[in-house]
Amino acid sequence: MSGPTLADVARAAEVSTATVSHALNGTGRLAESTRRRVREVATTLGYGSQRIPRAGRNLGVAVTTYAGSAWNFLEIPYFARLLTTAAATAHAHGYALTILPATCGAETPWHTLAVDGMLLLDSPTDDPVLRALRARGIPLVFDGRPVDPRPGDVWVDNDHTATTREVLGHLAASGARRIALHAGYGDEHYTRVVTRTYEQWCHERGKAPLLLTFDPYDAPGHGFDALFAARACDAVYAVYDPGGRQVLAAAARHGLRIPDDLLLVCASEDRAYADNDPPVSTVTLHPETIAETAVTALISRLSPTAPLPPSPGALAVPATLHPRRSSRRRARPGRTRPGDR
Template sequence: MSGPTLADVARAAEVSTATVSHALNGTGRLADATRRRVREVATALGYGARRPPRTPRTGGTLGVAVTTYAGSAWNFLEVPYFARLLTAATATAHAHGYALTILPATCGAETSWHTLTVDGMLLLDSPKDDPVLRALRARGIPLVFDGRPIARRPEDVWVDNDHTATTREVLRHLAASDARRIVLHAGHGDEHYTRAVTRAYEQWCHEHGRTPLVLTFDPYDTSGHGFDAVFAARACDAVYTVYDPGGRQVLAAAARHGLRIPDDLLLVCVSEDQAYAENDPPVSTVTLHPATIAETAVTALVSRLSPTTPPPPPGALTVPAVLHPRRSSLRRPRHSGHLDGR
């Protein structure tokens, strides 16, 4: 059964077929409101969603998009996590005979999603009310997610770490080094990762009778001024930062406030950047194993497209994260002295 036609979209949007063509292809001189309305109508009708079934070993094209801040101009390839994941995703796609298209972060729901030609999509860190996800679902494009989708469906497949278990492991490790007031440096995005880590941290603090303190990560705060008030008051003695640049921000702020690591302040950072291991002192890191996540996710997506390979079961495919303790989070228990801001 065929899907809606260009004429169907034109009738529903009350415009000409030429206007529909211009709106969907990003051509012509159209008012932004008209172009947006036509694309919304096309998405609602599922225009372009129905495609002929694939035949064995024909290959094709897969797409990858980081949609946490879709439409924002940020270079996710500068982040070691995404750089390693996308390198592995490309290699895995090529091994299965597929090309891989990596969409820039500036591709929001109002740009190319209505006409994007791919056989399947890998979405990274899809947030709440993701407009890109809505557009892709409306077109019926097969999806696999890196990170649990917030607006998930029963048939969805995603690859992720166990962020609850990892967070609790890090907090136990810091507590074993006599950390008494641990700050969580997170809360920047609205994807499952941020939510899961924050929830696990707050639950651990509740269980251990500690007051939670969450500082919001700012990617542009290279000097770590977001820590100034807490460090000046000596209100914490450990930081768990869950974004790659956060460790450098902590180091910069600690140096500015005369805090020695690890004597005065313990630090663990989620990062794939080897430079942390070469720091003085070496910084403890958590690796989320992005290359393994990419291999698992792309293989699952290819299986969903193949007419001969059984599709992966819906739900989570879990890749274990690993804590690498280094000197920044190792300290002998203290039996005297305080760091409580009094």
């Protein structure tokens, strides 16, 4: 079958064929909005997808949660450990692995990207990268449930509902009465499920949720100032890796001792938390297992001779709570905690 032509793209974008050529090749003197619109139309139509040879055993990986933002996801232990294992797994099966930068957004020439399949991490609502890859028919596997999964989609994820309830139950058993959740930054499935589960858990116990929005640039943890100054919570579950360090910084500034005055659990793959004084309780999502499972599933989708291609839906990887001193408190007789009054 022949794919759409240059003229087809020009008609759909309401421009000349010369403008289409300039937009797709990065030449000519075009307004950036025109260049972007033409590329989006070409991607949607699947222009070029019939002409681009397969990459020759090459897989791609994109972290699309904040696609277009210039952030270094390799600084985050979760992504660093996942991508290291993803590369090793791909190489073990004879595939190369291309890790795309976080700035890959609408401007990335997805219509010419030469990959056999893609692994998408934390795909958000209305993901332009996902839309472009679907238009080309590129086989996909997701780390984290896609917001709007289609029949046949495969994703690898943890049971965030069960994990969140385990963490909250652990904190409550350690004496916490007012637990704050430090989340709400991203629009990926992980954040939304954790937040919804926390709100349900609070509702079941007749407590008002204490939600704080994570700010990646708030290293001193000023987002906790009002809460800590009022002694309005006695425990925090931080669902992003830097959140635990922000809590520690803010607690020290407000004279809160961990775990005597404040309990802390952080979802993180950073082993340095275990060396903190006191050691910080963490939740590991097992990124290495997720990576190996996801890449193996993607390669199985590409191979017509795969003995057991993955079934559509979720491939579950259990998370693990590692309780340490930061979330273990022995109750003191006569002690009054925030929320007891």
